[in-house]
Amino acid sequence: MKPAPTVRRESDLVTRAFPFELLHARGPATNMRTFHWHDFVELSFVRSGRGTYEIEEKTFRVGPGDVIIINDTERHRVTYRASEPLHETVLHFTPGLLATGGRGGPDDPTRLFRYDGAAFTNKPRLPPPARRALRRLVGEIGSEWEARRPWHELAVRAKLLEIVALLLRACGVRGPGTPAAAAARRRTIARLEQVLAWMREGFRRPIGLAEAARRFSLRPSYLSDFIRRNLGVTFTEFLAHLRVEEAARLLAEGRGSTEAAFASGFNTTAGFYAAFKRVMGVNPGEWLRRRGELPGR
Numbered sequence: 001m002k003p004a005p006t007v008r009r010e011s012d013l014v015t016r017a018f019p020f021e022l023l024h025a026r027g028p029a030t031n032m033r034t035f036h037w038h039d040f041v042e043l044s045f046v047r048s049g050r051g052t053y054e055i056e057e058k059t060f061r062v063g064p065g066d067v068i069i070i071n072d073t074e075r076h077r078v079t080y081r082a083s084e085p086l087h088e089t090v091l092h093f094t095p096g097l098l099a100t101g102g103r104g105g106p107d108d109p110t111r112l113f114r115y116d117g118a119a120f121t122n123k124p125r126l127p128p129p130a131r132r133a134l135r136r137l138v139g140e141i142g143s144e145w146e147a148r149r150p151w152h153e154l155a156v157r158a159k160l161l162e163i164v165a166l167l168l169r170a171c172g173v174r175g176p177g178t179p180a181a182a183a184a185r186r187r188t189i190a191r192l193e194q195v196l197a198w199m200r201e202g203f204r205r206p207i208g209l210a211e212a213a214r215r216f217s218l219r220p221s222y223l224s225d226f227i228r229r230n231l232g233v234t235f236t237e238f239l240a241h242l243r244v245e246e247a248a249r250l251l252a253e254g255r256g257s258t259e260a261a262f263a264s265g266f267n268t269t270a271g272f273y274a275a276f277k278r279v280m281g282v283n284p285g286e287w288l289r290r291r292g293e294l295p296g297r
Contacts, residue, residue: 011092014039018153019094020160025142028085032077035232037189041113042070043091043163044078045138051080051088053122060123062086065131069122069167071115073185075230089138091160098161109164112171115185124170137163191216192230195223196238203242204265209235239265244279247272252291257284 013019019040024030029051044053046066053060053068055076062068062078070076072095080086095110114120126134141159144152198215199207212235213220227235246264251257261272277283282290 021092022145023090029088035075035077037075040094044068045089047087049086051086053078055122112164121171126170240275
């Protein structure tokens with residue numbers, strides 16, 4: 001099965017009065033097919049199991065006690081083997097939640113998340129005492145967040161600041177970051193989202209790389225390389241994903257395979273069946289059977 005392309009994770013977290021969420025405190029992590037990015041930062045603490053984080057062009061193997069720091073511009077995903085599921089606690093929040101009045105100065109805690117391209121430290125090396133302290137603090141945050149006692153938000157924020165201070169010590173004193181690197185990454189995201197929006201709007205038509213390049217005043221070779229570098233798949237593969245996802249939605253509504261194929265942009269049923277199996281791992285009939293919508297024969 002082909003990995004799914006990059007997507008922005010839609011969330012209202014940045015607009016909340018207290019922009020924080022805690023995920024996967026119980027049960028395993030999500031085994032991601034999809035690369036994604038989001039408008040907030042992430043701290044992931046591995047409790048047990050082993051897995052692999054892919055962040056931009058970097059790859060990190062993780063195990064118990066490890067922590068991963070993800071900026072608000074980095075595309076990433078985590079995967080693991082089913083035989084050794086990864087259990088982690090994930091904290092999402094906006095850097096502004098940590099604001100102490102010293103933003104930009106030497107005591108600014110948000111410098112932990114300042115993007116600096118390939119130099120950004122995603123997996124700090126932590127000595128055993130720091131790992132134990134992190135496990136304790138993350139556990140305390142989880143308890144506060146679940147119990148929702150009076151002043152729990154203040155307690156969560158205070159413990160987040162302790163975690164960030166500990167990680168800053170482990171990472172060394174970060175410099176001010178490279179504004180140019182962060183700005184370049186945000187420009188890349190903005191252009192990428194324009195291309196993805198155009199493809200999502202037009203995938204039912206017989207669109208191609210040449211038309212997309214003309215639409216965005218780019219050379220086809222440049223656009224092809226740009227998509228491959230940022231999505232992890234080719235233009236054609238991303239287009240197939242869009243069409244297969246739409247066809248799967250139509251099949252689930254009870255449409256026939258031929259109708260679903262042509263309504264989602266395929267020009268032959270053979271191309272539809274080949275793409276569906278390549279993306280979903282099974283043919284349309286088997287996919288429906290696994291959903292329980294077609295009796296087994």
